[in-house]
Amino acid sequence: MVHRTRLAALLLAGGLALCAALPARAETKIVEGYVSPGAPEWPEYVGLAFGWFKDNGIALDMVGAGAGAAQQVTAGSIDLGYSGFPDFIYAINRGAPIKIIVNGLGAPPYGVYAKPAIKTVADLKGKIISIGGPKDVTLIYIEALLATAGLSAKDCDFFYAKMTQDRFAALISGGADAAILYPPASFRAGRQGYTFLGDIGDLLKDFPFTVIAVNDGFAAKNRTAVEAYVRTYSRAVAWLYDTKNKDKAVEILAKATKQDVQDSADTYDYFFAKLQAFSRNGLITDTAYKKMTDALISFGELKQPVPPLGKFFDASFVKAAWGK
Numbered sequence: 001m002v003h004r005t006r007l008a009a010l011l012l013a014g015g016l017a018l019c020a021a022l023p024a025r026a027e028t029k030i031v032e033g034y035v036s037p038g039a040p041e042w043p044e045y046v047g048l049a050f051g052w053f054k055d056n057g058i059a060l061d062m063v064g065a066g067a068g069a070a071q072q073v074t075a076g077s078i079d080l081g082y083s084g085f086p087d088f089i090y091a092i093n094r095g096a097p098i099k100i101i102v103n104g105l106g107a108p109p110y111g112v113y114a115k116p117a118i119k120t121v122a123d124l125k126g127k128i129i130s131i132g133g134p135k136d137v138t139l140i141y142i143e144a145l146l147a148t149a150g151l152s153a154k155d156c157d158f159f160y161a162k163m164t165q166d167r168f169a170a171l172i173s174g175g176a177d178a179a180i181l182y183p184p185a186s187f188r189a190g191r192q193g194y195t196f197l198g199d200i201g202d203l204l205k206d207f208p209f210t211v212i213a214v215n216d217g218f219a220a221k222n223r224t225a226v227e228a229y230v231r232t233y234s235r236a237v238a239w240l241y242d243t244k245n246k247d248k249a250v251e252i253l254a255k256a257t258k259q260d261v262q263d264s265a266d267t268y269d270y271f272f273a274k275l276q277a278f279s280r281n282g283l284i285t286d287t288a289y290k291k292m293t294d295a296l297i298s299f300g301e302l303k304q305p306v307p308p309l310g311k312f313f314d315a316s317f318v319k320a321a322w323g324k
Contacts, residue, residue, distance in 0.1 A: 027057050028225035032212075033065030033078040036163040037257045039183060039267050040105055040210050041082065043236035043278070045256040046249065052235060056228040067133070067162040070213070073098050079218045080229070084137040085208040085292055090301055092312050097216040099314040102230060105209040106279035106288070108141050109271060110200040113171065113189035114178035121149035121197050127177035130159040130167040137209060138180050140295040141200040148203070183270055184263035201275045206288045209277075214317075230282070230321040237278050246272075282318035284309060 034041055044062060047053045053060045065072050065081065070088050073081035074096040081088070081098070088100050118124065124146065132138035143153050159176045161167045168185040170176040171194065178197065181189055190196055212233075219226050240249055246268055254264040271277045289309045296302040 027054065027059040028222055028228075029059045029061060030080060030222075030225060030229055031061045031063060031078045032080040032082060033063050033069045033072050034082040035066060035069060036064060036165060038164070039109070039253060039257075039271055041256075042240060042249070042253055042271075043104075043233050045252050046236040046239060047232045049252045049256075052232045053229070056232050058225060058228055058232065060229070070096070070098070073213055073215050076215050076217060079215055079222075081213045082210060083213075084132070085211050086135065086137050086140075086296060086301070088211060088213045089292070089296060089312055090135070093302065093307070098213045099216060099219070100211045100213045100284070100312055101219075101226070101314055101317040102212040102233060102282045103208050103279040103284045103288075103313075103318075104211055105277045106206065107275045107277045108137075108200040108204055108207060108209045109182045109275055109277050110138070110141055110180050111182075111186040111189075112142065112145055112178060112180050112197040112200070113186065113194040114197055115171075115174075116193055116195055118177060118195050118197075121145060122151070124149070124178055124197075125151055125155045126157075128157045128159050128175070130161055130170040130176035130179040132162050132167075132180075133160050134158070135299050135301060136160075136162070139299075140207075140292075141204065142180055143295075144200060144203045145198055148198070183267040184259050187263055187266050201277070204291070206285060207291050208279075208284060208288050211284075211313075219314075227317055227320050230317045234282060234318075234321045237280065237282075240278065241272060241276075241280070243272070281322050283315060284313050289313075 041062065044060065048060060063078065065078060069081035069083040070091040072078045074091055082104065088098060092098060129142060131142050139153065146152055159170050161170060164181050164185050167179040168181055168189065171179040171189065214226055239245055250261060250264045250268055253267065254261045293302055293306045
């Protein structure tokens with residue numbers, strides 16, 4: 001019995017020594033820049049909360065990039081950029097060494113709210129509307145809303161602010177008569193008595209909002225890591241769509257963004273029940289691409305013949321991750 005005990009102790013000690021000698025699993029650091037913290041980054045928050053990125057060998061570092069995500073991923077100061085679809089089309093069309101690799105939000109999660117005195121879309125004529133920028137995706141969205149009343153962008157003035165929080169601030173301060181907002185700012189505007197003029201998602205179907213792009217040089221050197229990132233992202237999207245996970249998803253978003261739990265719960269219902277905003281397969285359809293490029297042609301940013309989608313979007317990462 002003594003010999004067996006001593007043998008077991010020796011084996012245990014040897015095993016511990018062997019484990020200590022083994023190198024820790026190497027992780028690839030990926031720096032992802034985003035405009036501002038919020039629901040669009042929900043899959044990343046889920047992957048971080050459950051350690052899924054780490055399990056797949058990814059040390060994900062999320063940083064605020066504001067309006068400069070496309071520029072920063074082009075320069076290589078960040079590895080991935082998360083921003084509006086047109087931002088990356090503009091950059092790539094000018095020769096930026098980047099590619100879109102994931103269609104994040106495939107539906108625009110925006111509502112338009114106005115001062116209480118404004119009752120209809122037609123009342124926006126001659127008013128100041130806060131949108132993201134002069135050639136931002138939110139301009140495409142607001143034009144769709146204005147068209148329902150026979151108006152165009154030329155009938156209004158604009159106050160530009162890339163982040164929805166800043167557009168909400170412009171609305172409540174009186175600097176803008178109306179603003180295009182996504183949750184939770186849109187919910188707050190409604191509760192404070194601002195006039196709801198419509199959801200963009202009801203007007204534009206299969207129309208990408210935010211996408212994820214990668215620096216070409218980083219992708220070439222870290223192909224396996226980028227595929228692991230997309231695979232983890234896709235797992236998180238599927239988890240979020242499972243309604244039995246709602247309570248935990250709400251907890252994760254509220255903690256990551258420091259926003260109200262009720263706002264987070266309302267955001268979950270809006271994103272997953274009403275809009276089904278997150279792309280379920282990460283792909284960009286030919287129809288969605290045509291809708292976007294038609295709008296960019298109207299802005300003068302693209303010309304006919306329009307480049308093929310493959311110039312801007314490398315679907316191989318999504319297809320590897322989602323098994324498409």
